[in-house]
Amino acid sequence: MSHAFELLQQKVHHHLEVIYQSVDSVDDITGLADELINVMRLAQVQEEPVPHQNHWSQSDCILITYGDSVKMEGEKPLHTLLSFLDQYCNGLINSVHILPFFPYTSDDGFAVMNFSAVNEALGEWSDIEDISKRYRLMSDLVINHCSSRSMWFENYKAGRHPGRDFFVEMEDPDADLRAVVRPRTSPLLRPTETVEGMKHVWCTFSHDQVDLDFKNPTVLKEFVGIIRHYLDRGVNIFRLDAVAFLWKELGTSCINLLETHETVRLLRTLIEYAQPDAVIITETNIPNRENLSYFGNANEAHCIYNFSLPPLLVNTLITGDCRYLKQWQMSMPPAQNGTAYFNFIASHDGIGLRPAEGLLQDDEIDVLINTMQSFGGRVSWRAAEGGKNKPYEINIALFDALQGTIKGPDRWGIDRFICAHAIMLGLEGIPGIYIHSLVATSNDYERVKHTNHNRAINRHQWDYPKLTEALEQSHTQHRKVYDRLKRLIAIRSVQEAFHPNATQFTLHLGYQLFGFWRQSINRRQSIFCISNVSDQEQHILLSEINLIGTDRWIDLISNSVFESIEEGLTLQPYQTVWITNTPISD
The missing domain is CATH 3.20.20.80 (Glycosidases)
Incomplete structure (x- = not known):
């Protein structure tokens, strides 16, 4: 048995203990953990996942x-x-x-x-x-x-497996449910005729979507x-x-x-x-x-x-x-x-x-x-x-x-x-x-x-x-x-x-210009993203956004080059600029 598998067993066991701590009918946590691991075909696992790893980059959309x-x-x-x-x-x-x-x-x-x-x-x-x-x-x-027309719910109504015990029943349909947060206006409980008589099942979203x-x-x-x-x-x-x-x-x-x-x-x-x-x-x-x-x-x-x-x-x-x-x-x-x-x-x-x-x-x-x-x-x-x-x-x-x-x-x-x-x-x-x-x-x-x-x-x-x-x-x-x-x-x-995890800071440019600064993880590239969110022209000095004067800056969208941070910038209604010191292209 590998160390990775032992750690997996411990993790799954802990999760299940927390989930089912107040459910009296679930007592064999170890057996349940083994079943889940087997369902996922993890019995031969040899390596642990690397924590805090980013499975994405700026190329993802x-x-x-x-x-x-x-x-x-x-x-x-x-x-x-x-x-x-x-x-x-x-x-x-x-x-x-x-x-x-x-x-x-x-x-x-x-x-x-x-x-x-x-x-x-x-x-x-x-x-x-x-x-x-x-x-x-x-x-x-x-x-x-x-x-509500799935095999599971049909089985529930007929008292068959799998499904007969898959749904949330309310024994008292008049119970106080006012604290329950609802995303819809339909009644929470659905009256349902089963082989055991009328039941009331929980439906958060609609009576065709049974919880x-x-x-x-x-x-x-x-x-x-x-x-x-x-x-x-x-x-x-x-x-x-x-x-x-x-x-x-x-x-x-x-x-x-x-x-x-x-x-x-x-x-x-x-x-x-x-x-x-x-x-x-x-x-x-x-x-x-x-x-x-x-x-x-x-x-x-x-x-x-x-x-x-x-x-x-x-x-x-x-x-x-x-x-x-x-x-x-x-x-x-x-x-x-x-x-x-x-x-x-x-x-x-x-x-x-x-x-x-x-x-x-x-x-x-x-x-x-x-x-x-x-x-x-x-x-x-x-x-x-x-x-x-x-x-x-x-x-x-x-x-x-x-x-x-x-x-x-x-x-x-x-x-x-x-x-x-x-x-x-x-x-x-x-x-x-x-x-x-x-x-x-x-x-x-x-x-x-x-x-x-x-x-x-x-x-x-x-x-x-x-x-x-x-x-x-x-x-x-x-x-x-x-x-x-x-x-x-x-x-x-x-x-x-x-990159999705590159640094981000909000810029303070008033209420008609929405701006933020992104800096790459390796700190080689900065991009200042500024958008005119109004239907009127907006003006700004490049020096107001803390550009480094010794760098050469370019707007990636318009390809405009800024020779000096003392230049003024006019943004047309709803125009966005992505101003960078290190443009990268294919």
């Missing part, structure tokens, strides 16, 4: 997409997606997050019927493997719940087996969907509980021993401080979604005032080596508002909501204390969200949109770009009407020949945005100072 965001008649969507990746992303984006590609019943994939199969309408496992051979593959582990009971270790074993299966199929990055709600304990908020955090640590241990360069990203759409807790002590999630960035950045660009974005950035701790922020500003869901709580004032959130609604956006709600509903997220395509300011639409839409991405691409962390941002897709009102779901507004399905035509014509918004984003990503990918 993740495209976020559904398996059928691009479609072509007569072809499986996963084939079409690979064609799109090779034609428009090769050499530009090296990683792809394919949103749930499993058989499902609702929520565009997040009500999973079978975690181990590929949705036949999309393709098959060989298609997933083909993509994983050419791009680093990120997959959802929809760990909190499954479809799994991780107090039953068999559920944990099932998901460890699913993880092993995904690794075998080429998945390298695991997005733990809605993981904050994993553990339920009456009398608590049932969010961010100790057992939930320890379960993430357990999964990280097992995944790291199985594949040392694999990465866990936690998807926790919650207030900023709670979100940060999923880093643990560099022993939990490798990466966390930077959920506060989208609402703060959109607020900045529609108001022309970066004070709240700046305050938040100064409060953010640098990620330790072995961890990183996952930055994004658009997603398949929407602009989350819970991550803005405590960062934006209520009246500012109201202005943000009203402005987005005037640009065609929708609002989704959640249940809050006292039986009231609160805005949960804004559903809108980012291209339309940035078409104007609080004063209304204007002529700066594309520049404002590019500015948002230039800021995101420069920040500490790994950037994720939603496919509909890369190609400047607008609000899809027909899809909202067809599905009756607000989120569908930003889940357009492109006919691939039509998308290709739009991207080949120089005058379209799609081509203009694609070309400019492509150039920014290419520049970013080779600059050492844009």
